[in-house]
Amino acid sequence: MNQNIPQTPGAALYETSGLVSQYMDFHYGPDIFGVPNFPAACINFLHSTLPFKSFDRCLDVGCAVGRSSFEMAKYFTHVDAIDYSSGFIDAAKSLQQNGIARYTTPTEGQLTLDCQLSLESLVSSDISNRVNFHTGDACELPKSMCDYDLVFAGNLIDRLYQPKLFLDSMSHRIRNGGWLVITSPYTWLEDYTPTHHWLGGYTDKNGNSIDTITGLSRTLHPKFKLHCQENVPFVIRETARKHQHTIAELTAWQRTG
Numbered sequence: 001m002n003q004n005i006p007q008t009p010g011a012a013l014y015e016t017s018g019l020v021s022q023y024m025d026f027h028y029g030p031d032i033f034g035v036p037n038f039p040a041a042c043i044n045f046l047h048s049t050l051p052f053k054s055f056d057r058c059l060d061v062g063c064a065v066g067r068s069s070f071e072m073a074k075y076f077t078h079v080d081a082i083d084y085s086s087g088f089i090d091a092a093k094s095l096q097q098n099g100i101a102r103y104t105t106p107t108e109g110q111l112t113l114d115c116q117l118s119l120e121s122l123v124s125s126d127i128s129n130r131v132n133f134h135t136g137d138a139c140e141l142p143k144s145m146c147d148y149d150l151v152f153a154g155n156l157i158d159r160l161y162q163p164k165l166f167l168d169s170m171s172h173r174i175r176n177g178g179w180l181v182i183t184s185p186y187t188w189l190e191d192y193t194p195t196h197h198w199l200g201g202y203t204d205k206n207g208n209s210i211d212t213i214t215g216l217s218r219t220l221h222p223k224f225k226l227h228c229q230e231n232v233p234f235v236i237r238e239t240a241r242k243h244q245h246t247i248a249e250l251t252a253w254q255r256t257g
């Protein structure tokens with residue numbers, strides 16, 4: 001784990017082997033209840049919907065174990081992918097290098113199911129090698145991470161210790177006319193984000209309810225313009241019989257200034 005990142009109570013969770021396995025299954029396991037694979041659905045949607053000027057450089061922030069990064073590599077020639085969890089990044093790199101991965105999912109009590117996946121069944125190694133995985137902080141990205149046609153932040157903003165820091169940096173990272181695509185179920189929790197840094201989900205001092213789309217618009221205006229909003233469902237398997245069924249909102253913002 002990157003020692004420079006504030007250690008919120010939630011942060012350590014993403015380093016545990018249980019979470020790495022859960023995200024391997026979420027990103028590469030079978031579809032559940034007929035709900036399409038979430039990272040692939042997001043990238044397919046934005047590829048078919050947004051009028052890109054070029055498919056040169058993109059960045060996947062909070063990439064976890066890398067499925068959206070590999071999906072982005074189908075269209076973009078250079079993909080940077082960053083996450084602060086070294087457990088997630090190690091799993092993504094190992095899959096990229098070896099082409100296969102093994103993980104176990106809990107079924108009931110102490111019982112588990114052994115699973116194996118092949119990356120080649122999703123993307124060729126020529127394409128998967130376009131992805132450069134890094135461990136790092138979304139709120140303090142390396143200087144070299146700039147000039148992007150697309151930055152994708154999947155289910156990240158409500159897990160950041162200071163989401164405004166990340167959003168404010170985007171106009172320096174994305175080319176004019178390029179895209180910032182955010183998905184989130186807007187599940188703000190103090191374990192990840194101190195309340196005074198929430199973008200929405202609170203009542204202001206005048207008694208007005210501030211929702212996250214309002215907070216995002218205020219933060220990104222005037223440099224970004226909202227282009228579209230879409231509901232994207234996902235299912236994360238916890239055990240054989242217990243799942244999280246969530247509806248994220250995807251918003252696509254174009255840099256206009």
Ligand SMILES: C[S@@+](CC[C@H](N)C(=O)[O-])C[C@H]1O[C@@H](n2cnc3c(N)ncnc32)[C@H](O)[C@@H]1O
Nearest residue numbers: 014062063064083084085136137138154155159
């Ligand atoms: C809810 S998961 C979403 C992962 C993936 N994008 C997806 O949609 O499945 C949130 C991710 O954000 C990462 N994360 C949280 N805070 C971060 C930070 N400050 N910098 C980089 N990544 C961070 C976590 O490690 C985790 O991989």
